[in-house]
Ligand SMILES: NC(=O)C1=CN([C@@H]2O[C@H](COP(=O)(O)OP(=O)(O)OC[C@H]3O[C@@H](n4cnc5c(N)ncnc54)[C@H](OP(=O)(O)O)[C@@H]3O)[C@@H](O)[C@H]2O)C=CC1
């Protein structure tokens with residue numbers, strides 16, 4: 089089975105290419121620019137692949153605050169147009185979404201049927217993307233994930249390793265809690281979900297995140313434990329790290345339905361950490 093993947097060099101697309109090998113046809117921004125939804129839909133209409141996985145997105149959370157309209161084209165209008173094209177061809181369409189669609193209240197892990205209420209522009213555009221994919225009416229899977237990390241690309245883990253090279257200590261927020269998710273595990277889950285949808289599994293929305301849930305400060309501490317950089321992590325509250333976009337405090341995802349429906353368990357990010365720190369994708 090072949091999958092058309094939107095995205096090429098992001099964390100997830102890179103892992104999909106590595107794990108999928110020649111079953112994955114990955115398109116970079118030059119080949120498929122999500123700022124042009126109709127051009128992307130035409131590529132889906134013409135594909136010879138058996139499923140479409142959208143691994144590209146506007147992921148600059150603070151940048152989306154400054155230009156929500158442009159982020160909305162990429163994160164909402166393009167996935168909706170591609171999902172409509174996939175529906176015309178009866179191809180499964182997989183969209184990756186985020187726990188930032190929730191408002192982060194309470195401490196209970198968010199379930200797929202909980203009511204979204206995004207706090208920031210990125211979350212609003214990603215939620216609109218989910219709604220557009222569902223409204224397209226074709227076979228689809230929406231997989232919400234959180235805190236994606238990989239040994240390459242731009243993410244919290246590579247940022248910590250980079251900053252750790254020049255800082256003896258770092259101040260890191262300790263009151264936002266979530267499940268760090270190795271990109272390789274996410275790619276494996278998506279390929280499994282694509283196969284299941286192609287084989288007739290019902291459409292749906294599922295959650296997939298690494299275990300155990302921790303704060304960003306705890307994650308940073310674990311990274312430096314493995315890297316051996318000896319960086320001191322000072323835990324701080326969110327208000328001491330002001331950013332343009334508000335972040336949810338509770339990013340925990342309840343991933344039970346994915347395990348029950350498809351046998352896909354949460355990945356253990358601590359076990360994956362040595363591979364991630366060495367530059368791998370954790371799968
Ligand atoms: N990163 C995270 O922590 C989380 C990510 N997600 C979701 O997971 C998915 C994968 O994200 P991830 O791999 O981590 O993200 P990355 O930031 O690593 O990669 C994003 C990719 O999207 C591409 N892209 C951005 N804008 C466009 C555009 N206009 N046209 C074509 N391609 C574009 C980028 O291309 P280029 O290389 O050219 O810049 C980049 O390759 C996304 O849907 C994201 O919303 C969900 C939860 C957490």
Ligand SMILES: Cc1cn([C@H]2C[C@H](O)[C@@H](COP(=O)(O)OP(=O)(O)O[C@H]3O[C@@H](C)C(=O)[C@@H](O)[C@H]3O)O2)c(=O)[nH]c1=O
Pocket residue numbers: 147148149186187188233234235236243244247258259260261264304329335
């Ligand atoms: C670099 C740094 C970050 N932080 C904090 C800021 C923030 O609250 C947290 C993580 O920083 P980031 O910039 O990686 O966070 P952010 O870009 O908000 O990460 C999010 O990305 C999008 C795409 C998602 O979908 C989410 O699941 C989530 O992973 O760590 C510190 O406290 N100290 C530091 O030195």
